[in-house]
Amino acid sequence: MSDDTKNIDPLVPDLSEPLRRALGDRYLTYALSTIMHRALPDARDGLKPVHRRILFAMRELKLSSTGGFRKSAKISGDVMGNYHPHGDAAIYDAMARLAQDFNVRYPLVDGQGNFGNIDGDNPAAARYTEARMTSAAEALIEGLAENAVDFRENYDGTLTEPVVMPASFPNLLANGSSGIAVGMATNIPPHNIAELCDACLHLIKTPDARDETLMNFVPGPDFPTGGTIVEPRENIVEAYRTGRGSFRLRCxxxxxxxxxxxxxxxxxxxxxxxxxxxxxxxxxxxxxxxxxxxxxxxxxxxxxxxxxxxxxxxxxxxxxxxxxxxxxxxxLEVRFSLNMNVLIDGLTPKVCSMKEVLRAFLDHRRDVLIRRSTYRMEKIDHRLEVLEGLIIAFLNLDRVIDIIRYDDDPKAALMREDWGRTFVRAMSEKDYVGPPEGEGELTEVQAEAILNMRLRSLRRLEEMELKRERDALMEERAGLDDLLNSGDLQWNRIAEQIRETKKQFGKDHPAGARRSVFAEAGEVEEVPLEAMIDREPITVVCSEMGWIRAMTGHIDLTRELKFKDGDGPRFVFHAETTDRLLAFGSNGRFYTVSAANLPGGRGMGEPLRLIVDLPNEAEIVDLFIHKAGRKLLVASSAGDGFVVPEDDVVAQTRSGKQVLNVRGDTRARVCKPVGGDSVAVVGENRKVLVFLLDELPEMGRGKGVRLQKYKDGGMSDVTTFTMAEGLSWLDPAGRTRTELELAEWLGKRAGSGRMAPRGFPRDNRFN
The missing domain is CATH 3.30.1360.40 (Gyrase A; domain 2)
Structure with a gap:
């Protein structure tokens, strides 16, 4: 923009601002709105704005717990149109949740129709269901008509809504709450109202009570669906003390x-x-x-x-x-997290302890009591003023009738008349404090009440009723005055109200009894596989192409078996269903397979690669039954190897456990059980080397040490044996041959060795 086109009028404000500041201010506004008006509940009544508006709208529709039902669509529509300008679906979902006895410990909405179930099915559409308030909801709103709480304008300023509900019981802990705001969240489990009332009574009696003491009254959450809490007591105490923690809950x-x-x-x-x-x-x-x-x-x-x-x-x-x-x-066992992050005064989010939450509720109840008592006193004062005027009228009935019949402005005439001596007659000596202001003149309120009096009230009996009502109101007013001027009386009255609440929602209430119980979890020992599976004999068959199956019973190992075209047997051995099988791959990894999980023997089985994560480029080197306590000798094609305890190679996952490290073209080639005191190794060059087993290290994982040195080729086979018994192998005819004199091949590990003895197999294998 050129300079001559810029707005240089000093009367027009410059609305530009840095983008960083604009985004920061607007996001902060959004975050505060989410925290205060959507996600976090108020510690005083335990409600979020949407729940509070739902209950208030149902009150305005006069949907009491003993009255009729109204369509949910009507309720959610009134809430949306009058108080909560958000989606009707969100409002209906919130209302439906308040009616679900498996989600809410003390439902606030009495639903008629399909409001969902514990299987997770959604409620029916709002046009099909009906609802009204429950007695618990009425206990939350009790006192709204008596100026118990402040009201504020709704979103368009045409109506007013309560800032907070009077709340006769600590709903925040009774029904719990959950929500996610910006940068903070809350998650509070439900509790038992009777136990909470006991804790409140103790807190009134002992304001400085410790959090541990409150646990004697509230031992833990009380979930709508019951269950067994197995969290240790000390953990629950710490969670309630800090406002953060978790509970283990079992079925x-x-x-x-x-x-x-x-x-x-x-x-x-x-x-x-x-x-x-x-x-x-x-x-x-x-x-x-x-x-x-x-x-x-x-x-x-x-x-x-x-x-x-x-x-x-x-x-x-x-x-x-x-x-x-x-x-x-x-x-069947879950962890329920506790994060007691609430609006402690309706404005400030804070992670509170149980004591702080109960204290906020009790302070709120005291404010409600003072406001309701003040409101009642104002009503009594107004009624006493009216009663005094009516009594004056009865005592001077003829004069009042004359004024009304013949005066052009009877109201003004009644107010001008001097009724001073009337007060002496109307009130007893002990109550009389003199005529009202204006030398015995009637006030406008009194004059209006006299003029509105019905003719049928002009009887002697009515005068007596007025005096009895006046005396009763004077006595009530004196009690309220004492209450407002004494903190002890106020707490005594609050304690009485809490006892009444406990009686209403205690053991006689349908949901009063505790549902969740406590137990010790105990230490869970690892259960051996054989204890969980019926022990039955099987025959494991694995083909050359890696298809594995388990045939029932111990069959003849020489029996001819069926395989896919081009395939044949490789591993066939007897086992039991309780056995665990170890498969050693050419990539140096051990894989563990439960014999009970093998496919049946009626078909061709399944590829072992699908049961475990054996890569396509890796081959199966060996497959055998795991025996605890045994040791294995593993070696690679490069002639490196070591001894590993068999217990250390058992894998817990499908991906197996890496034991022998191989790189490049090197492959794992041999896995043999260790037996004896010596090692014999033969290379592809047919040279044999014999050395003592003690020269091999025992490791859990690694490349190993050099077994035999080669100029060309690599290792072919390795075995262990007892020197005194000699080295054995199978000759081409299948006969066992044993060489006792091994001095010619005996040497140190990593030596080259000597040419194999006469009659050694041409495939360079010991067995």
Whole structure:
């Protein structure tokens, strides 16, 4: 833009600002809006703005807990149009959640129709369902008509809405809350109202109570879906003291005896916020992938209650072992995180302890009590003023009638009349404090009340009723005045209200009893595989192309077996279903396979590469049964090797465990069990070297040390033996030959060796 086209009018403000500042200011505004008006609940009533507006709109629609239902679409529409200018779908979802007894400990909405279920199914559309408030919701809004809280204008300034609800019980802890804001989040579990009321009463009696003491009244969360909390007490105390922590929550189950040693596990309660359908789907996947060999089947027999049946594959183990395995592998055990980040005064986000949250609630209840008492006193003062005027009218009825009948402006005439002596007659000597201001003149309020009095009220009985009402109001006013001027009386009144709340929502309430129980988790020992699987004989068959299968029973190893065209047998040996197989690849990795997970022997089996992650370029060097405590000798084609404990090569994952390091064209070639005191190695050059086993190191992983030195070619085979028994091999005719005199080939490790003895196999293999 040229200089002559720029706006240089000094009356027009310059609206430009740096982009960094503009973005920062606008993002900060958005963050504060999200924190204060969307994601974090208020510590006083435990509600977010959307929940507070839903309850207020239902109150305005007069949807009491004993009244009729209204369409959910009508409720969400009123909330959106009057108080919450956001999507109706979001409003309806929030309202539906308040009606779900598996999500909310004390539902605030009484739903009629399909409001979703524990399987994770969504509620029906808002046009199909109906709702009203529950008694718990009415306890939250009690006192709104008595100036208990401040009101503010709604989003367009046409209506007003409450800033916070009066809240007769600590809803924040009773129903919990969760939300994600900008840079902060909150996650609070539900608790039992009766226990919270006991903690509040103790806090009123002992304001400086310790957090550990409050645990005597609130031992932990109380989830809507029940379950068993297995978190240690000291961890729960620390979580409540700091406002951050977590709780381990398990399902609740029973063991049903089916007779003849058979049994099944029935899960009756699942952890909080776990969808039953997804839980069953996950466990079924574990069964299909044979991750839990002892588990045979799972069935969902749930109706109104939860009933998940777990059938074991074997009766040889205890139900606790099965459940401990499921705890580790599925959502039958979860961790519920505690992050008590709330708006402590409606404005400031803070991570609070349980004591701070309860103190915020009690301080709020005191404010509500003072405001309601003040409001009631104002109403009483107004009514007393009216009653005084009405009593004057009754005591001077003839004069009042004359003024009304003949005066052009009866209201002004009533106010001008001197009723001073009337007060002496109207009020007893002990209550009389003199005529009102204006020398016994009636106020405008009193005159208006006299003029609005009905003719049927002009009877002697009515005068007596007015005096009784006046005396009762004077007594109530004196009590309120004492209450407002005494902190002790205020806390006593709050304690009475909390006791009434406890009685209302305690053991006699349908949801009053504690649902979640406590137990010790205990240490879970590793369960041996043979304890989980029926021990049965099998024959493992692995072909030259790597197809593996398990045939039932111990068959004759010389029997002719069927293979794919161009394929044939390579490894055939007897095993049992409880065995673990070790496969050694030419890439130097060991792979572990459970014999119970092998495919059946009716077909051709499956490629071992699909069962474990064996690369395409790697070949199977050896396949054998794992024996604990044994040692293995592994060697590469370059003539390097070492001894490794067999227990150290067992892999826990499909990807196996790297043991022998190989590079370039070098390949792992030999894996033999160690037996004896000597090592014999033969190269592709047919030279044999014998040396003592002590010269080989024992390692967990590495390249190893040089076994034999070669000018051309590499290593062909290696074995271990006992020097005193001699070195044996199979000759071309299949006969065993033994060489006892080995001095000619005996040497130090890494030597070249001497030409193999007469009759040594042409394939340079010892066996």
């Amino acid at each position: 609740k189950y029973e063991v049903e005896d089916l007779g003849r040693g058979q049994w099944q596990v029935v899960v009756t309660e699942i952890p909080y916020q776990v969808q039953k359908s997804k839980l069953i789907e996950k466990i079924a996947e574990l069964i299909q992938n044979k991750k839990i060999p002892i588990l045979g089947d799972i069935r969902d027999e749930s109706a109104e209650d939860v009933r998940i049946v777990l059938e074991p594959r074997s009766k040889n183990v205890e139900p606790e072992i099965l459940m401990n395995m499921l705890y580790r592998s599925s959502d």
